[in-house]
Amino acid sequence: QHSVTTRNCAKQDFPSTELLLNEQNRIECIKKMKYIKVPERELTDENKKRAAVLIPLCLVKDNLSLLYTLRKADLKRHRGQVSFPGGMEDATDTSLEYTALRETEEELGISRKNIHLWGSGCIYVGKEFSVLPVVGYLGDIDIQKLNPNPDEVEVAFTLPLKHFCEPKNCKSTQFRYRGQSYILPTYINGEYRVWGITALITHIFLVSLLPNNYKHKLNFIKSVVPKKICD
Template sequence: MNKQIFLSRFLFHNRQNVSDLIAHKSPLNLNQQGLKKAAVLLPLIKRQNGLNLIFTERALHLRHHPGQISFPGGRYEPSDHSLQQTALRETEEEIGILQRQVSLFGSLPNLPTGSGFMISPFLGFIDNEHTIAIEPQEVRSVFEVPLSYLLDVNNYYKQHLFTHKKRHFTYCIPYQNRLIWGATAQILKNLQEHLAK
């Protein structure tokens, strides 16, 4: 899927247009049930065979979710003017993609997590001239996955888990020698369902 097709499909189904997204300067009121605000960026980059999504593998020494596959992003800070800025700031801090090298164009529904966060996912196209600069205290590695692979329902399966004596499930997406699961996989599932409307 190329950039133009993806963008037209995404924006056709999106209730929030680009001008609304960019105009939103104040942080959203997401403090539902005491959840902490966080934001991630789904960084899309144009490659010869179509669009790819950039992922990070979290550093192994981190206290929360070590080694898991995620999107660049993190906790909202009071100095951030918006959750969009949180996503852009964290992306620059974690993997070196400058804020001016990201063109935001949309968002997906907020996602509550079992770890006490309400994640706001934003989508943006990355300038092909960017340079990756990993912050080793936060990120172990960076890799790309073709968007076409992530939009294929045949590449998803459900895994049941028990946490806090409750049974729930997570989507899992195997890719090469990695496994995308948890909140990251749920965000991708939401993107897949959004485009399939």
């Protein structure tokens, strides 16, 4: 980790919940997520395994928010890190969207029947596996009434979308890995710091959902272009 820089977010009026959740906006959000380019990592035997995460959009005291988990400190993978609910694809899973729903139910006790799927973005190739982000709306959430799996989740918490549209909460961090330099977003001033691939997926979702309000820029991410790069 080498440097951290503050970026600006737009100070426009925040759109209403009804507008953000309407069908046209949902379709546009998923469409944009499929078009956003990120640096391509080579697919190897180490990272060809597939995983999926749910981007859980929810209402908390009338504020549209994102739901995160803090993983247990004694897990084999990504211990003690902030993440979206999700995990590795099982042989019996019918799709990666099913994987995201199954893992969310296992980790947080939220029934897949109560999740309204919007769709999915592109598969991102990481260091250890390839991950598909799936967007789902949970409706009203009382964080105190969730039932996190104590074997996997230390705590569940939410951050309102407006939190990400405040310049003081948005930073970018430069990393080096195997001789390559790359930049990822980092979100601070919440209950826990959001970073890594979870922050990248958060960024891509926010760019797609709130293009007029969320203006945090990453040098390697290109603007939405009329060329589909994935299904």
